[in-house]
Amino acid sequence: MSIHERASDGRQLLLYGVLVALIGFYLLPIEIGLMTSLKMNPLSTAPFLPPGLDGFTLEKWRQAFSQLANGLFNSLVLAIPATILSALLGSTAAYGLTTLNWRGQMPILVLFIAGIFIPYQAVLIPLSKFWAVYLPLDELLQTVWGLPMLEPYHGDLLALIISHVAYGIPITTLLFRTYYRNFSVEMIEAARLDGATPIRIYWRIILPLSVPMFAVTLIYQFTQVWNDLLFALVVVGPGEGAPVTVPLSQLGASLSEIGFGVRMAGAFIAALPTIVVYIMFGEQFAKGVAT
Amino acid sequence: MTDGGSAVSTDEPTLLSNVSDEFLGSLLFWLPPFLLMGFFVYGAIGWNFVISLTETSGFGGVDYSQLDIEQYTRAFGDPTFINATTNTFVLLITFTAVCLAIGLLLAIMMDRKLRFDNGFRTIYLLPMSLSFVVTAQFWLWMYNYDNGLINIIISSLGFSKYQWISNPDLVLSAVIFALVWQFSGYAMVVYLAGLRAIPQEQYEAARTDGANTLRLYQRVIIPQLKGATISASVVLMVFALKAFDFLYSLTGSYIPPKGSDILATMMVRQAFRINNQAYAAAIGIMLFALALAIITPYLTYQHRRGEL
Amino acid sequence: MSTLKLDHVTKAFDDGSEDIIAVDDLSMTIDDGEFLVLVGPSGCGKSTTLRMLAGLETITAGEIHLGDRVINDVKPKDRDVAMVFQSYALYPHMTVRENMNFGLEESTTLSDEEIRPLVTETAEMLGIDELLDRTPDELSGGQQQRVALGRAIVRDPEVFLMDEPLSNLDAKLRSDMRTELQQLQGELGTTTVYVTHDQTEAMTMGDRIAILNDGVLQQVATPLEAYHRPANRFVAGFIGDPSMNFFEMTVQDDRLVTEQFTYPLTRKLRDAVDDVSQVTFGVRPESIELTQATAAIDHESVEFIAEVSDEHSFETIVDVVEPMGNENTIHLSFSGADDATFVATIDGERELTPGQTVVAHIPESEIHLFDGETGLAVHNRLRDESEATESTM
Numbered sequence: 001m002s003i004h005e006r007a008s009d010g011r012q013l014l015l016y017g018v019l020v021a022l023i024g025f026y027l028l029p030i031e032i033g034l035m036t037s038l039k040m041n042p043l044s045t046a047p048f049l050p051p052g053l054d055g056f057t058l059e060k061w062r063q064a065f066s067q068l069a070n071g072l073f074n075s076l077v078l079a080i081p082a083t084i085l086s087a088l089l090g091s092t093a094a095y096g097l098t099t100l101n102w103r104g105q106m107p108i109l110v111l112f113i114a115g116i117f118i119p120y121q122a123v124l125i126p127l128s129k130f131w132a133v134y135l136p137l138d139e140l141l142q143t144v145w146g147l148p149m150l151e152p153y154h155g156d157l158l159a160l161i162i163s164h165v166a167y168g169i170p171i172t173t174l175l176f177r178t179y180y181r182n183f184s185v186e187m188i189e190a191a192r193l194d195g196a197t198p199i200r201i202y203w204r205i206i207l208p209l210s211v212p213m214f215a216v217t218l219i220y221q222f223t224q225v226w227n228d229l230l231f232a233l234v235v236v237g238p239g240e241g242a243p244v245t246v247p248l249s250q251l252g253a254s255l256s257e258i259g260f261g262v263r264m265a266g267a268f269i270a271a272l273p274t275i276v277v278y279i280m281f282g283e284q285f286a287k288g289v290a291t
Numbered sequence: 292m293t294d295g296g297s298a299v300s301t302d303e304p305t306l307l308s309n310v311s312d313e314f315l316g317s318l319l320f321w322l323p324p325f326l327l328m329g330f331f332v333y334g335a336i337g338w339n340f341v342i343s344l345t346e347t348s349g350f351g352g353v354d355y356s357q358l359d360i361e362q363y364t365r366a367f368g369d370p371t372f373i374n375a376t377t378n379t380f381v382l383l384i385t386f387t388a389v390c391l392a393i394g395l396l397l398a399i400m401m402d403r404k405l406r407f408d409n410g411f412r413t414i415y416l417l418p419m420s421l422s423f424v425v426t427a428q429f430w431l432w433m434y435n436y437d438n439g440l441i442n443i444i445i446s447s448l449g450f451s452k453y454q455w456i457s458n459p460d461l462v463l464s465a466v467i468f469a470l471v472w473q474f475s476g477y478a479m480v481v482y483l484a485g486l487r488a489i490p491q492e493q494y495e496a497a498r499t500d501g502a503n504t505l506r507l508y509q510r511v512i513i514p515q516l517k518g519a520t521i522s523a524s525v526v527l528m529v530f531a532l533k534a535f536d537f538l539y540s541l542t543g544s545y546i547p548p549k550g551s552d553i554l555a556t557m558m559v560r561q562a563f564r565i566n567n568q569a570y571a572a573a574i575g576i577m578l579f580a581l582a583l584a585i586i587t588p589y590l591t592y593q594h595r596r597g598e599l
Numbered sequence: 600m601s602t603l604k605l606d607h608v609t610k611a612f613d614d615g616s617e618d619i620i621a622v623d624d625l626s627m628t629i630d631d632g633e634f635l636v637l638v639g640p641s642g643c644g645k646s647t648t649l650r651m652l653a654g655l656e657t658i659t660a661g662e663i664h665l666g667d668r669v670i671n672d673v674k675p676k677d678r679d680v681a682m683v684f685q686s687y688a689l690y691p692h693m694t695v696r697e698n699m700n701f702g703l704e705e706s707t708t709l710s711d712e713e714i715r716p717l718v719t720e721t722a723e724m725l726g727i728d729e730l731l732d733r734t735p736d737e738l739s740g741g742q743q744q745r746v747a748l749g750r751a752i753v754r755d756p757e758v759f760l761m762d763e764p765l766s767n768l769d770a771k772l773r774s775d776m777r778t779e780l781q782q783l784q785g786e787l788g789t790t791t792v793y794v795t796h797d798q799t800e801a802m803t804m805g806d807r808i809a810i811l812n813d814g815v816l817q818q819v820a821t822p823l824e825a826y827h828r829p830a831n832r833f834v835a836g837f838i839g840d841p842s843m844n845f846f847e848m849t850v851q852d853d854r855l856v857t858e859q860f861t862y863p864l865t866r867k868l869r870d871a872v873d874d875v876s877q878v879t880f881g882v883r884p885e886s887i888e889l890t891q892a893t894a895a896i897d898h899e900s901v902e903f904i905a906e907v908s909d910e911h912s913f914e915t916i917v918d919v920v921e922p923m924g925n926e927n928t929i930h931l932s933f934s935g936a937d938d939a940t941f942v943a944t945i946d947g948e949r950e951l952t953p954g955q956t957v958v959a960h961i962p963e964s965e966i967h968l969f970d971g972e973t974g975l976a977v978h979n980r981l982r983d984e985s986e987a988t989e990s991t992m
Contacts, residue, residue: 025472100320119575127331211829245422264429282413
């Protein structure tokens with residue numbers, strides 16, 4: 001808290017008034033979406049009002065879910081391993097470049113961090129060529145896809161997982177580096193004198209102490225991967241293997257008002273995991289973006 | 292036993308072997324992620340650059356025999372490219388500036404001993420956790436001509452309705468407004484962290500010196516938020532460069548609403564719809580150059596402040 | 600044998616364009632079982648020296664021997680040294696027992712069953728056996744300090760290295776721990792190198808102290824030796840609180856002269872400064888005898904006249920009186936010269952007031968003389984007749 005003095009009661013009230021009005025601003029588009037998704041006819045009442053008693057329906061949610069279910073499943077298969085892997089690799093990279101000190105690590109570190117800011121358009125063509133022409137996993141691993149529960153399109157998903165891990169490493173490395181910089185140097189030296197090798201130090205000291213940062217990184221990275229559309233379009237494309245953002249962007253592509261009910265329901269279904277994560281771990285998410 | 296003289300001669304190998312010990316020990320940890328990341332980021336950019344020098348159109352093989360900068364000269368004569376570039380800059384600058392201004396105001400309001408300040412923050416930041424694809428759906432409905440909330444408000448005030456998405460003169464502003472809605476909470480969080488790092492004593496000292504609230508912020512507080520402003524602008528600009536997802540989702544196709552084409556959408560369209568791969572690669576490289584122009588000063592600044 | 604020997608050890612840090620010499624050609628031997636205190640102002644190279652002993656810094660030139668092996672290239676974990684850090688550097692996510700286990704688990708092949716009694720025994724010795732299941736954040740500073748010590752002791756290393764281990768404790772606890780640490784080291788008989796900037800710790804704890812300045816070793820000696828027979832002006836000024844008073848003086852005939860006063864030398868002392876023209880004149884505050892110079896007509900005024908007539912007594916004015924309880928620290932200046940002030944300590948019961956004129960007697964037997972250019976001692980105070988000859992080296 002930076003200001004001790006409290007404003008006078010009148011000004012305090014005005015302040016709360018403005019802040020509450022802003023809640024309206026930030027929540028209204030979401031609230032309207034929710035209300036619209038629950039109406040038989042989106043036009044029956046003003047957009048922000050709840051449906052009338054006889055106009056309430058979950059039919060739009062059911063329709064949207066049936067269209068997105070496959071995408072939702074693909075997104076889970078994609079986001080969970082991609083998130084865990086990129087967080088782990090970010091943690092080891094940050095450890096090797098921060099806690100272990102050696103000359104000349106700065107240029108390497110700059111390459112890592114600059115990777116955060118690369119516009120993906122600069123890598124899209126090579127990325128799609130690489131997976132489509134040079135390493136088509138769906139063809140190369142045909143024996144694997146013959147196994148029960150697996151389909152060739154899982155090859156595309158695997159390619160997408162690897163891509164997300166690769167492009168997620170820069171930000172996860174930065175997040176962990178910021179955290180590891182505040183670790184006591186003396187503590188690491190004590191562990192070295194106690195006879196621990198770099199691997200043992202990572203395993204027994206760094207990793208257990210990283211739990212709070214893993215929470216931040218996993219949440220942030222999960223949101224990023226789940227929300228992505230561009231890589232999903234280019235690496236997987238529409239079809240059986242597509243993550244949920246792809247079918248959602250096509251849902252009810254006609255602009256008719258009736259279609260909006262399904263659209264809104266779809267938007268909520270696709271956003272649900274990130275909203276749940278956000279509500280449960282808002283604090284960690286705020287920490288992640290503030291770094 | 293060695294004498295004092297030979298002790299000096301062991302200096303060099305000692306230094307080297309110890310340095311490389313640390314180095315070798317660290318390799319295991321950073322090299323695998325570095326190779327993976329380096330291959331997909333820097334390897335891909337390099338490859339993309341080479342493709343941009345060819346004449347490749349669609350999928351399949353690339354003919355690397357003749358390399359020239361024709362795709363780049365072509366871009367500067369292409370009205371679509373000029374238009375997309377203009378839109379990109381308008382989006383980049385307006386979006387960033389408005390987000391920063393709103394974020395700063397919000398942060399100053401929040402930086403008082405408020406109850407529920409975490410609650411407010413959670414709500415203001417909520418849109419940022421949503422996918423562009425999701426928010427695009429919400430705003431399509433908000434901007435709907437007949438029944439969208441924006442037009443309902445406008446007509447209830449006695450004005451005539453607007454075609455927010457299909458009018459090429461309005462669509463870019465509408466998009467910027469939606470993006471500001473999504474990301475101004477982020478600017479607020481960054482500024483709030485900056486404000487809370489300023490020691491209480493400075494407010495009290497300025498008060499004692501007789502500064503009023505406006506002067507206090509103008510002369511004491513805001514100058515100290517330079518670091519926060521720089522970090523937030525860089526991140527916001529990067530988000531703006533990624534606005535492809537939002538624009539794609541407005542139409543569900545590679546062709547965004549007329550008037551809102553930016554370099555990011557144009558590149559993807561040229562690459563995967565029109566099959567002008569070499570041209571698209573050149574646009575990608577130019578976007579990369581633009582990003583580089585933004586982040587190089589930023590990283591230098593951070594490095595000088597020892598914050599890398 | 601855990602004798603530590605530093606042989607022309609130098610450490611240079613590469614600071615981009617130029618090398619910064621942190622430790623310059625340092626040689627000394629620390630005997631088996633000895634408690635050696637490395638002391639000096641901040642930035643003098645004492646911590647760097649300790650870190651070279653630990654293997655946390657590379658050695659630019661020279662050799663470090665532990666027993667009969669050269670340990671320059673031996674990794675920290677293979678040196679068999681244990682270090683106690685200023686911040687204690689405990690592992691925050693481990694209990695006290697786990698903290699103490701860690702070193703044994705990582706550096707030995709002992710089984711858990713063998714480690715357990717060792718840790719318990721050490722904890723009992725330090726009185727922290729009640730705390731074994733707590734984590735560091737549940738401990739007070741003093742308790743954390745004991746755990747840090749215990750973590751070092753349980754490994755039974757050849758050498759203890761301690762980097763200002765007491766400086767984060769409050770004053771009372773610090774003086775208790777000084778005594779306890781000293782006793783503990785005596786019982787264990789482990790060679791110990793202890794770094795501090797606090798000269799009280801240096802004086803009270805060490806078998807010997809090594810004083811460093813600007814990376815250069817100034818003197819290695821027992822505390823009393825360093826106090827009474829400092830090798831040079833730096834040591835004289837650094838050891839002792841309040842510090843020794845210094846005056847830059849010129850040798851003229853058989854007197855030392857400065858603007859404020861003139862100090863005649865007897866034959867023997869005059870010989871000691873034969874080769875130098877500029878000397879630094881030093882005298883410890885407690886060696887200055889102050890006599891009240893009251894103008895009142897009583898028996899003291901007679902004494903007053905007698906004192907001033909002594910050629911080693913000077914009329915001075917009291918500037919500031921700092922009562923310390925057991926003694927008073929008096930800041931004085933020579934009459935008519937405000938710029939040359941010096942300090943004397945007197946019994947706490949004697950009262951002096953600022954502005955008062957007093958006579959300061961500086962006995963010739965108590966003075967130190969240093970070469971004005973090199974700072975090396977040319978004469979140290981006489982403690983007894985037998986020392987008189989050596990002290991002028």
